[in-house]
Amino acid sequence: MGKLFAVTVAIIAILSAVPIVMNYWGPPVDISTHGAAIDEQMHQTMWEAGIAFLAAQLVLALFVWQFAGRGKNDKLKSFPGGAKYLVIAAFLFVGTEILALGIIGQKAWASVYFAPLEKDSLTIQTQAGQFAFYFRYPGADGKFGTLHPDKINEGNQNFFGLDPEHDVDSRDDIIAGELAVPVNRQINLMMHSKDVGHSFYVRELRIQQDFVPGLDLGVHFTATKTGQYEIVCTQLCGLGHYNMKAYLSVLSQEDFDKWLKDKAAQ
């Protein structure tokens, strides 16, 4: 029975590693400037965690194989070096791993959250609500109209609660259900929640950030490949959570200008 356990554990460990080594369901290709650092970090961690996982499972299998079912006459042995060396090993190996990954990881994290805002970045506002994202471009005047929660009227498609009657800034605001961005230009995404907590997740962009009601946050990124990608909500926000999504269109500058013009005309 012990041998069976050993074999099972070994098989499970190796089979578990196969899809990861073969990259069956890996992350999609990264389309952001900062994503490479995150991918690298993930890759490093995968190696280290993977080796630790396989080593531990295989050692478990080996020891159970060797020592299960030994009787009273078999000599008891103690692990060479005893607990002391194991503790030292844990501190050394895990400690260095922590330090190494922690330090590399800080850089990857900083590339998302501490990257300075570039001068020519494009500011876009996104509002999450139950259960859709809407995006707002400031229009020709470069200014966003003020948001009035009491004026929000979804039936009238006034998702941002604008007051064009009194607020001149809001009249040329362009509102869209998809996020179109020009390629290779930094986007400063200002995030506002209409109701409850939501989250903005684009796998390819390696960006995930919560919307916090009452707290407007910003996140910035630069997309490097044109194409259409999915934005999904990853913070449980209610019954339509599963259906809360939008598309990210990364366009060339000309296409983007055209898109903006078309939207403004509507």
Next chain:
Amino acid sequence: MRTKNILLTLLTLLVCSSLMFAGTISGKVTYTGTPAKQKPIDMGKEPSCAKQHATPVTNETVVTGPSNSLENVVVYVSSGASDDGQVPSQAVTYEQKGCQYLPHILPMHVNQELKIVNADQTSHNIHPLAKVNREWNKSQPPGTPPISEKYDKPEFISVKCNVHPWMHGYFAVLNTNHYDVSKGGGDFKLPNLPPGKYTITAWHEDYGTQTADITITGTETKEQNFTFKAKAY
């Protein structure tokens, strides 16, 4: 027993006679000024619906027709012909199709059965934001039976789908069977009105209400037009 029979006969006679001398109110709803531009709806997040519409549909808050006519105005008898108790036996149906409500405004009698059907391949949620009546909030996955409900008090109830924020409609729960919703061209018609004094009300979800007093004397058709002032924003 006998008296009851007699009474019933009398009542039938009365109803028949009133039908014989039925008047009709008809008219047209128009607007003045410039209504706000209706924006196209981006159904991108629900591809199964988006592909049902060759051109994007717009929101239906203000639907206008030729020569300044205004659609989706509920015109009904608000006093003079209370039909308490005469609840039509057939149900009214509210359909969700292509992530739109068909019709946008559904009039019904108090306590009339309301059937809500999901004709889409996606889950809808029906959340009528009732204030006077009991509020409820239900989801309807594709393939589930129609939801059957009733409202026991007159109210204009805004209906929304929590899953698809652009989906908005209205239930007009009325205490009368004499109602109409203005269609293309803004026309409406309230037939079969027995002689009497009536107040008729025209209700628009954005532009508010207007009323008019009309007296029907016999078999006649009276014209009553309503003109709403459009809002630019």
Next chain:
Amino acid sequence: MSEAAAQHGPPQSFIWKYVFSLDHKIIGLQYYALALVAVFIGMFLSWLMRFHLVWPNAAIPGLQLLSKNGAPDGLITPEYYLSLLTMHGTLMVFFVLTNAPFAAFGNYFLPIQIGAEDMAFPRFNMMSFWTTFVAFVVLLAAFVVPDGPPISGWTAYAPLSAIGKDAGPGLGMGQNLWGISIAIFCIASLLGSLNFIATTLDLRAKGMTLMRMPISTWAWFITSCIALLAFAVLLPACLLLILDRVAGTSFFIPAGLVVSDRLQPHSGGSPLLWQHLFWFFGHPEVYIAILPAMGIVSHILINSMRKPLLSHKVVIGSMMAIGFLSYMVWGHHMFLSGMNPFSALVFSFPTLMITIPATILALIWLGSLYGSRLQITAASLFALGFISMFVSGGVSGFFLAQPAIDIYLHATYFVVGHFHLVMGVAAIFGIFAGTYFWMPKMTGRMMNETLGKIHFWLTFVGTYCIFMPFHYLGLAGNVRRYSSFVDDFMAPLMPVHKFITIAALCTGAAQLIFLYNLVHSRFWGPVAPENPWNATSLEWTIPSPPPWNNFGGIHPVVYHDPYQYSVEGAKEDFIMQNSPEQVETPIPS
């Protein structure tokens, strides 16, 4: 020395003996029974969820009887899926993972293992069970209120959980019941922890020094220290949440929220405050679930290996370190929540540091296996399975502790796989191991070993089949808490989901073997001897099941460290803690 004995004599009538019993053993069994009911409900809910995920258009016959609105014609609506998810999480975390390894086994064996006649405060003990029971009933009541159970998840993030029914079905009465239930549960757990701590500190038998306590006792003791502080924070948090919901205060609800076209009349509240309070409880809660399992597994493994662990002190020290660090890491649940990005880096380090004591524990278990005389029983198989699961679930924590990687993996199935393996399955393996090991003592009947082993193989392979693929889904970016996968990039992952669902249905069905074994052995199993496993600790020195006052009025005296197995020169290969046998000590060279 024993105040407990003075407080109650042997119970006479049925109701005092089995219902409102003051006896810690009966209370332990009551907790176990409650956890058993909760775990089967929770598992059933997970079946419904898994079924709905892969066959969204297939009706589940009869489900409409459970909820007319939630499952019209047996088809699960999106909100009902979230209700199931919330109730699954709440039942499992609170009523199974906290109750079974900690409250149930702890109640039964902590006093016996330290040689006490009962808990320090038997009345509090009884109250804490019945309070838990009330919490359980209040939570289940959410199934029958018209709007159904809450849909805000077991974490109940504000403002979704705070706004009320405008935010969706189940967020009216259902969410109120949830808040009340959890608040009651907090009180029960506080009473329980208080009892455990006082008992451990004050009621130990003569000779039972702290370091002579078995590792399981240490684990319960450390856990109760964690629970005392963790539930003391969740209780006021629940109070504030309930006030936001019913009294119109604005602790967690900010101004200007428009929900269901209605402007909410609140101002200035902080949604992040709820997350901070919740996770300050929530992360230690993970260790409340896993530490007792570690203790139980160590206790059983030592018995099966016929030799002590490499170091008693290091194991206890590591568990303490884990308990201590668990209070400094809550922020890693909130890397992307909008708190200051610097604090993510601050929280990341203690989170990674927890790997050190966890690794030490794993290495000690593995190192102790070396050179042992490992006996394979159902209990030891589950203990070995625990180690495997703990390692598997632990390494994935390494990813999530790093904020940069968390950007990609946060809120994906990777997280679900991680915590199910390390907190759910590992702890449940601890419970199973404890059940097979201790049931003879608790019921006086042996459980069927063959059925136990079959149960182990199905469960071990089954749970790996369920939870390993969760990680692959997460790496592909599959978002958690979705009731169906309408998104283009998740649709191709459907085959993986199908595999998981089938594995979940099979593994769940395998638990019926356990249930059968448990019930059948309880009544018709062979009568258990006093010490069937040739174990050393005090619970094996008394009859199975023990008399109401445990040691029959005699106060045990402890002469030995807890795990004196295979001592050279001893009469047998084990020396019980209370055995006066002396062995010449070989002088360490």
Next chain:
Amino acid sequence: MATTVPQPPAINAQPPSRPFPGMHGGGGSAGLIPGAGELRAVAERSPEPARTGIWVALAAIAMSFAALTSALIVRQGSGNDWQHILIPRILYLNSAILVLSSLTLEFARKTIASYIRGEGVSRSQAMQWLGATLALGCAFVAGQYLAWLQLRSEGLYLATNPNSSFFYVLTAVHAVHVLGGLGGLLRVIYLLRTPVPILRKSTMDSTSYYWHFMGMLWMYLLFVVWLKL
């Protein structure tokens, strides 16, 4: 204490003299050495659970109020609706009452100790001090109620603004704990009134620790209220 401890089985052989039993660092064969028969560390009479239990309970209560305090600080920073409220004057009087009640309880404790030791103090003297403490405690709760009434008359309800919310929550949660303390006092009185008093010292002590802690906690809360609300 209450029950007699049966004699432990006699230890046959004296343990051989040897270095520290048990673990020798890294385990190994040393880990297999049985502990000697000596009995260490646990005193013949371990402390009574009530005494330990009360400290544990106080730790949990302190933690709860720490959580509420940090909630208050976070909440103050999160919104711009922080409006200071005027503290009802009666709170200062209540504070004095609570301090006084701690003093009377200490006198009660001393008197009871003398009474139990039979030092010529009558039971009714002890009862008087306990009764005074009980009355002062009730007066404190009543005073808190008056403070709430005063806030209500100013139009400050639970949900009016965050400051009033926190005021009501902090004072109400504290008052509930004080009520618990009053229950404890009643229990002490009950145990003392039986023909042969069965009041244990540990019960008396733990009740008084709890009561003093409530007083200190109140001072802390008053400081928080004064500083923040």
